Every structure is written in C-alpha cells, then in structure tokens.
Amino acid sequence: MSYIxxxxxIIHYDGSSCxxxxxxxxxxxxxxxxxxxxxxxxxxxxxxADVFLVTGSVNEQNKNVVKxxxxxxPEPKVVVAxxxxxxxxxxxxxxxxxxxxxxxxxxxxxxxxGCAARPEAIIDGVVKGLGILxxxxxxLRQEQLAAKSGAKAAPQAMPVLDDPAEAKEEEA
Amino acid sequence: MGKRTIIPFGPQHPVLPEPVHLDLVIEDxxxxxxxxxxxxxxxGLEKLVEKKEYTEMVYVIERICGICSFGHGWxxxxxxxxxxxxxxxxxxxxxxxxxxxxxxxHSHLLWLGLLADGFGFDSLxxxxxxxxETILDILEETxxxxxxxxxxxxxxxxxxxxxxxxxxIVEKLHAIEDDIRSLTTVFMNDTSVKNRLCGVGVLxxxxxxxxxxxxxxxxxxxxxxxxxxxxxxxxxxGFEPIVRTEGDCYARCAVRIGEIFQSIELIEKAVxxxxxxxxxxxxxxxxEGEATFRLEQPRGGAFYYAKGFEKGTKFLERMRVRTPTNxxxxxxxxxxxxxxxxxxxxxxxTIDPCIxxxxx
Numbered sequence: 001m002s003y004i005x006x007x008x009x010i011i012h013y014d015g016s017s018c019x020x021x022x023x024x025x026x027x028x029x030x031x032x033x034x035x036x037x038x039x040x041x042x043x044x045x046x047x048x049a050d051v052f053l054v055t056g057s058v059n060e061q062n063k064n065v066v067k068x069x070x071x072x073x074p075e076p077k078v079v080v081a082x083x084x085x086x087x088x089x090x091x092x093x094x095x096x097x098x099x100x101x102x103x104x105x106x107x108x109x110x111x112x113x114g115c116a117a118r119p120e121a122i123i124d125g126v127v128k129g130l131g132i133l134x135x136x137x138x139x140l141r142q143e144q145l146a147a148k149s150g151a152k153a154a155p156q157a158m159p160v161l162d163d164p165a166e167a168k169e170e171e172a
Numbered sequence: 173m174g175k176r177t178i179i180p181f182g183p184q185h186p187v188l189p190e191p192v193h194l195d196l197v198i199e200d201x202x203x204x205x206x207x208x209x210x211x212x213x214x215x216g217l218e219k220l221v222e223k224k225e226y227t228e229m230v231y232v233i234e235r236i237c238g239i240c241s242f243g244h245g246w247x248x249x250x251x252x253x254x255x256x257x258x259x260x261x262x263x264x265x266x267x268x269x270x271x272x273x274x275x276x277x278h279s280h281l282l283w284l285g286l287l288a289d290g291f292g293f294d295s296l297x298x299x300x301x302x303x304x305e306t307i308l309d310i311l312e313e314t315x316x317x318x319x320x321x322x323x324x325x326x327x328x329x330x331x332x333x334x335x336x337x338x339x340x341i342v343e344k345l346h347a348i349e350d351d352i353r354s355l356t357t358v359f360m361n362d363t364s365v366k367n368r369l370c371g372v373g374v375l376x377x378x379x380x381x382x383x384x385x386x387x388x389x390x391x392x393x394x395x396x397x398x399x400x401x402x403x404x405x406x407x408x409x410g411f412e413p414i415v416r417t418e419g420d421c422y423a424r425c426a427v428r429i430g431e432i433f434q435s436i437e438l439i440e441k442a443v444x445x446x447x448x449x450x451x452x453x454x455x456x457x458x459x460e461g462e463a464t465f466r467l468e469q470p471r472g473g474a475f476y477y478a479k480g481f482e483k484g485t486k487f488l489e490r491m492r493v494r495t496p497t498n499x500x501x502x503x504x505x506x507x508x509x510x511x512x513x514x515x516x517x518x519x520x521x522t523i524d525p526c527i528x529x530x531x532x
Contacts, residue, residue: 014213095217096216
C-alpha cells in the first residue's frame with residue numbers, strides 16, 4: 001500500500017446503470033467503509049479527478065458524455081469500470097439500447113465485476129487502479145525527463161556524431 | 173429585466189448521482205423555464221420479455237433500479253400472479269411487506285443524505301449513510317444482497333426468515349430509532365437547513381393534482397394518495413398515510429421523515445402478526461391473459477402490467493411499468509419556474525429523482 005502517498009480524487013459517472021453500483025460507490029465514501037480518511041474524495045469536476053469510476057454500460061446518448069469527461073481529466077488518469085454492466089453489458093447486454101462495456105468507448109484499466117459490485121470490491125478495484133496510476137505517473141515523468149534531456153542533448157549530440165569512430169559504428 | 177441565458181444542468185453534475193439534463197433558461201438569477209431532456213440511461217429492458225422467460229424476467233425487473241429493486245420485483249411478480257390467478261401464501265405476503273418497508277427505510281435515509289449533501293451539510297450526509305448501513309446489514313442477513321435481493325419470485329418468496337430472527341430485526345430497528353430521531357431533528361429544526369427548504373419550490377394542491385404527482389410529492393401538497401391504503405397486507409397493519417399541506421421542500425422532507433418512523437412501526441406490527449405457513453406455492457403453466465398490479469414505491473405509486481400470449485408460452489407478450497419519478501418530472505419543471513438558480517438542486521432533489529426507474 002506504499003503507493004497511496006497522494007490523495008487521489010475520484011469522479012463518478014453513471015452510464016446506464018440501475019443505481020445499485022452508484023449507491024455502492026457512494027457507500028464506499030461514507031462512514032462504514034470510509035475511504036475519505038485516505039483523502040479519496042468524490043469530486044464533481046473532471047479537471048480535479050485522477051480516477052474515473054464508470055458504472056453501467058454505454059449507449060448512443062451517453063457515450064459522448066463519457067468520452068468528454070475522460071478527455072477533460074488531466075494525465076495521468078485511470079478508468080475503473082464498476083459493475084458487470086460497465087464491464088460488458090451484464091444482464092442488459094441483449095437490450096436494444098446497450099452498446100456494451102465502457103471499454104468500447106474509452107480505455108479501461110481496471111474491471112470490477114458484480115451485480116451490484118460490493119463496496120469491498122469497488123475499493124479493491126480502485127486500489128489496483130491506484131497502482132496503475134502510480135506506474136502511469138512514473139512513465140509520464142520519465143517521458144518528460146527524456147524530452148527535457150533530449151532537448152538539451154540535441155545540440156551537444158551534433159559534434160559527437162561527427163566523430164569518425166561513432167559514424168562507422170552507426171554504419172555498421 | 174435581464175438578458176435570457178441558458179445554463180445546462182447535468183448530465184454529469186455534483187448533486188446528481190444519476191444523469192439527467194436540464195436546460196435552465198434564466199433571467200438574472202431567476203429561472204424562467206426548465207426544459208428537461210432524459211434518455212441517458214434508457215436500456216429498453218421492457219423489450220427483454222421477448223427473450224427471457226417470465227420467471228427469469230424477475231431478475232431483469234429488479235434491476236430497473238437498485239434503490240427500489242425489491243418493490244419492482246414484487247410489482248412484477250404481483251402482476252404475473254394476478255394474470256395467472258395465483259394466490260400467494262399469507263406469510264410470503266407479510267415477508268414481502270417487511271422487506272419492502274426495509275427498502276423504503278434505506279431509500280429515505282439515502283435520500284436524506286443526498287439532500288444534506290445538496291445543501292452542503294456534509295456531516296449530516298455522512299450520519300444518514302452511517303445509519304443506513306444498519307438497514308443494509310439487516311437486508312443482507314435476510315436476503316443475501318445489499319442492494320439487489322432477488323428474493324421475490326412468481327408464486328412467493330425464495331427465502332424464509334424464522335420468527336425469532338424477525339424479532340431481532342425489530343430490536344435492531346428500535347436501537348437505531350433514537351439515532352434517526354436526533355438526525356431528523358436537525359432536518360426539521362436547524363435554522364440553516366430551514367432556510368434552504370422552507371418556502372422553496374411550492375406546489376399547491378391544485379397544481380399537484382393537475383400535474384398528476386404521486387408519492388411523497390403529492391402527500392406533501394395535501395393529497396391523500398398512497399397505494400398502500402388499498403393494499404390488504406397494509407390494511408391489516410392499520411396503515412394511515414402521512415400528509416402535509418405546505419407543498420414546499422420542507423414539507424416533502426417532513427413527509428419522508430414521518431414515513432421513516434412509520435415504516436419502523438409497520439415492520440414491528442408485521443412481525444407481531446406474522447402468520448405461519450408456507451412461503452411459496454407451486455407455479456405451473458404459462459401466463460395467459462393480462463393483469464395489473466399497484467404498489468407504493470418509496471418515490472410514489474408504481475403500476476405494473478403484464479400480458480401473456482393468447483396460447484400461452486413461457487414468454488410474456490408485453491410488460492409495462494409506470495414509475496413514480498416519471499410522473500413527478502412535470503411538477504418539477506413547474507416548480508423550477510421562477511425559482512432562484514441556487515435553489516435548483518434543492519427542488520430537483522426533493523422530488524427524489526430516480527432516473528433509472530424513469531428511463532428503464
């Protein structure tokens with residue numbers, strides 16, 4: 001659990017779920033399960049959020065909303081699909097207005113099954129998601145470092161390439 | 173007279189756990205008109221009756237809504253039982269009543285929490301949800317699920333609970349009653365809470381009748397409308413609806429708080445008068461003919477309709493649910509006209525919107 005060094009904020013959107021998973025997501029935040037003591041707060045603003053919890057599957061009308069929320073979130077971000085409907089459509093898979101799981105619209109990092117997903121399972125999923133978030137953050141940092149050092153190194157690299165020994169190696 | 177502006181409210185909004193979209197036409201800070209648009213969580217599950225057998229369909233119908241799932245299961249089973257001419261045992265009926273009232277308890281406590289969150293009283297929100305967990309524990313112990321129970325089936329119920337255990341439930345409820353009372357005193361007497369609720373979103377009795385409101389909305393505007401009045405299992409318990417006449421957000425809050433204590437009383441009486449006997453009857457054959465069923469959900473009266481094929485197959489021809497929030501949305505748009513922009517969340521919340529019921 002060493003990777004909970006920051007306070008990740010979550011944003012929750014109800015795709016087309018039956019409310020069952022939504023009230024369980026809220027139950028995670030309230031005194032019985034109380035993840036707020038780790039600084040995990042449910043925010044309403046996508047620009048403040050690190051973890052995107054989606055319940056329910058996507059349909060023609062809400063897929064743009066899901067996409068927009070995802071795009072507004074700053075990098076690094078993690079998507080957790082909560083409940084079987086968000087995973088693949090679940091019991092409503094055969095309904096005419098269901099396109100399938102959330103992963104048909106946005107990339108999903110973590111899947112929490114269950115109908116309705118229990119708070120313990122949701123917390124477990126989010127904790128797994130936080131691991132992925134830490135990895136993504138590290139990757140992003142490396143990329144930024146590389147970009148920075150690349151930019152600095154580029155002018156210096158020119159004379160090195162002129163070195164005949166190096167040039168030979170490159171040819172080989 | 174200011175310039176008219178349109179402010180979009182939702183589908184993703186901090187006070188809404190569910191997506192509904194309102195276009196608020198405002199002049200300065202006053203809302204002139206509210207145009208709702210729904211359909212974000214339409215699944216089309218009524219059409220699934222063509223693919224699922226009538227006994228399987230209970231699972232789908234329960235998932236219309238995770239908050240009032242038990243009532244939906246009961247309503248569907250009731251409609252199918254009526255169509256097949258099945259009389260379920262008294263014990264099953266009484267158990268359904270108890271579970272339904274427990275769902276109402278958890279639904280109203282959940283709503284009180286969301287309301288507190290809506291007006292920015294976060295500790296009150298947390299306390300409501302803390303107490304609600306006790307009810308969820310009772311539901312989980314007796315049915316096996318926290319929000320979706322699947323204990324109702326065509327012909328009765330799936331699980332029995334022994335009488336001693338039921339008495340234990342009543343004791344547990346009495347243990348949290350004082351806790352609930354101290355909470356609801358805050359809702360009823362706190363000045364800052366009253367400032368947000370009193371005189372906001374007033375709906376007169378005539379308007380409430382014209383706009384076909386149901387449930388606590390109607391009862392807060394002085395209409396004595398409760399489906400439980402005509403239900404035999406509730407008449408046995410001496411049920412009387414709770415009615416207020418103010419018609420504002422405060423009255424709607426008061427009606428729901430009254431119903432919380434009433435539900436505890438109803439459960440106590442139901443446990444006292446619990447008849448012994450079987451919990452289910454054997455169901456044979458297919459559904460022929462059509463029937464309806466009425467039920468008081470936490471959000472208001474719901475209506476269920478089931479129709480089988482003439483020759484009788486395992487599938488239903490048509491299944492229809494009329495849900496309470498659907499009936500209350502016209503009244504909500506009426507109340508939003510002329511209110512302050514800052515009061516919009518309060519008015520939207522006090523109809524206790526259940527969008528997944530509405531859109532199915």
